[in-house]
Amino acid sequence: MSQTFLGYRRPVGAAGVRNWVAVISIMDNCNPVTRAICEAVDGTIPVTTLFVRGQYGHDLEVSLNTLAGMGRNPNIAAVLLVGLEEGTTEEVARRIRPSGKPVEAVTLQPNGTINVIAEGTRKALKLALAASNLRREPCPVSDLLVGVECGGSDTTSGLTCNPTIGAMADRIIDAGGSVIISETSEFFGAEHLFAKRAVSDTVAKAFTEAVLRLEREAVGRGMDIRGTNPTPDNIRGGLTTIEEKALGAMAKAGTRSLAGVLTYGEPPKAKGLYFMDAPAPAVENLTAFAAAGCQLIFFGTGVGNPIGNMVSPTVKVCGNVNTLRTMADNIDFDASDILEKSAKASSLGEKLYSFAVDVASGTRTTSELLDVRETAISRFAPTI
Amino acid sequence: MPRAIVLNPQDNVATLIDTGEAGVACTLQGEADGTVTLRSAVPFGHKVCVRATPAGGDILKYGQVIGQASKNLEVGDHVHIHNVDSARGRGDKPGARS
Numbered sequence: 001m002s003q004t005f006l007g008y009r010r011p012v013g014a015a016g017v018r019n020w021v022a023v024i025s026i027m028d029n030c031n032p033v034t035r036a037i038c039e040a041v042d043g044t045i046p047v048t049t050l051f052v053r054g055q056y057g058h059d060l061e062v063s064l065n066t067l068a069g070m071g072r073n074p075n076i077a078a079v080l081l082v083g084l085e086e087g088t089t090e091e092v093a094r095r096i097r098p099s100g101k102p103v104e105a106v107t108l109q110p111n112g113t114i115n116v117i118a119e120g121t122r123k124a125l126k127l128a129l130a131a132s133n134l135r136r137e138p139c140p141v142s143d144l145l146v147g148v149e150c151g152g153s154d155t156t157s158g159l160t161c162n163p164t165i166g167a168m169a170d171r172i173i174d175a176g177g178s179v180i181i182s183e184t185s186e187f188f189g190a191e192h193l194f195a196k197r198a199v200s201d202t203v204a205k206a207f208t209e210a211v212l213r214l215e216r217e218a219v220g221r222g223m224d225i226r227g228t229n230p231t232p233d234n235i236r237g238g239l240t241t242i243e244e245k246a247l248g249a250m251a252k253a254g255t256r257s258l259a260g261v262l263t264y265g266e267p268p269k270a271k272g273l274y275f276m277d278a279p280a281p282a283v284e285n286l287t288a289f290a291a292a293g294c295q296l297i298f299f300g301t302g303v304g305n306p307i308g309n310m311v312s313p314t315v316k317v318c319g320n321v322n323t324l325r326t327m328a329d330n331i332d333f334d335a336s337d338i339l340e341k342s343a344k345a346s347s348l349g350e351k352l353y354s355f356a357v358d359v360a361s362g363t364r365t366t367s368e369l370l371d372v373r374e375t376a377i378s379r380f381a382p383t384i
Numbered sequence: 385m386p387r388a389i390v391l392n393p394q395d396n397v398a399t400l401i402d403t404g405e406a407g408v409a410c411t412l413q414g415e416a417d418g419t420v421t422l423r424s425a426v427p428f429g430h431k432v433c434v435r436a437t438p439a440g441g442d443i444l445k446y447g448q449v450i451g452q453a454s455k456n457l458e459v460g461d462h463v464h465i466h467n468v469d470s471a472r473g474r475g476d477k478p479g480a481r482s
């Protein structure tokens with residue numbers, strides 16, 4: 001097994017697996033400019049967002065930290081911020097600067113749309129030219145922080161793609177890297193098993209409390225979560241209850257010890273397997289992974305969910321023979337041999353690890369090439 | 385013959401990895417062997433009962449509780465949301481675990 005990949009070394013911290021210039025909207029009203037700049041300059045990616053204007057307190061902190069986290073992500077060579085006004089723009093810029101990478105900004109006030117697109121395009125051009133001078137070089141797999149996700153799950157997920165991702169996750173951790181599993185609601189019914197893997201009672205309690213707190217919130221609202229989670233497509237795929245879904249979802253975390261619990265978008269402070277307390281829906285969960293610094297995401301799917309993350313290449317793993325036929329364009333790795341040829345998840349996990357090294361070294365994913373990528377930062381309070 | 389997988393010897397359900405028509409015998413794999421005759425059609429990926437379970441009894445998959453039977457289940461029954469209840473996140477149900 002290769003212990004190195006070909007990555008882009010950064011001034012501070014881990015190496016990247018991509019070398020993009022991120023054009024980041026500071027708030028929703030900046031998105032049209034962000035998109036226009038990215039259409040004009042190759043080598044850039046648009047990191048758009050909704051809201052921010054009118055957010056306050058913890059909710060605003062999460063949004064600003066998440067935008068900055070995506071800018072700090074090792075896959076990003078340089079950042080161009082697109083703001084409405086200077087104050088909030090500088091709030092994000094100062095959170096990215098410790099990464100040591102170039103950070104530029106343009107603001108709509110008082111320049112107006114046409115001028116700011118022109119100014120931003122010139123700045124993005126210079127940043128992209130400079131980024132193109134960087135070259136891939138051998139970097140240790142221990143630099144990798146990998147997010148593990150599932151979406152569009154069905155009963156094949158817990159039998160094929162998730163155990164395959166789990167076997168790969170064990171190998172990443174054994175090579176000195178780190179893995180984050182999240183989707184708090186998708187531990188309802190499996191938390192007692194996962195808590196046993198915590199390195200300490202404190203970690204076990206923090207994890208269990210995160211799961212039970214979310215359940216208390218749903219129950220406190222008088223809600224029945226069935227039909228929302230499991231979703232209608234989960235149910236069509238044979239998943240009957242959230243407990244069944246959770247037991248299958250947990251397989252993607254492999255078997256190593258749970259080192260700690262993270263908040264939304266929070267980077268791990270050490271190596272190993274982490275749990276991030278964050279909402280389960282894919283786009284907002286993947287956004288939290290990218291903000292935490294994940295260079296890669298592995299996404300198990302059953303009935304099929306094509307979406308990927310803008311900053312962190314997202315590898316789609318599927319073991320449902322029907323989906324592999326009907327949604328082949330959206331799948332990167334076939335795990336169906338587990339059901340069709342009695343293959344072991346451990347041997348498919350080894351293949352997926354090799355593929356992870358390939359993707360980290362530049363092999364593209366379907367969600368990147370088809371540009372089926374989206375960004376959404378979770379909201380925790382209303383705007384004012 | 386459609387295939388169905390039993391994941392743990394304690395499980396009272398098996399997961400079909402083929403489409404099962406009503407009345408056909410389905411081959412059990414994994415932690416059980418033999419066959420189960422389907423009492424109704426079971427779609428790909430859905431579950432079939434492999435051990436009779438009374439209403440209120442636990443449904444076991446992976447050797448873990450995934451819900452409770454809301455009706456008496458016979459061997460060969462399609463086991464899904466029409467005859468299984470979840471105990472989690474049930475704010476609609478007074479006394480549900482919270």
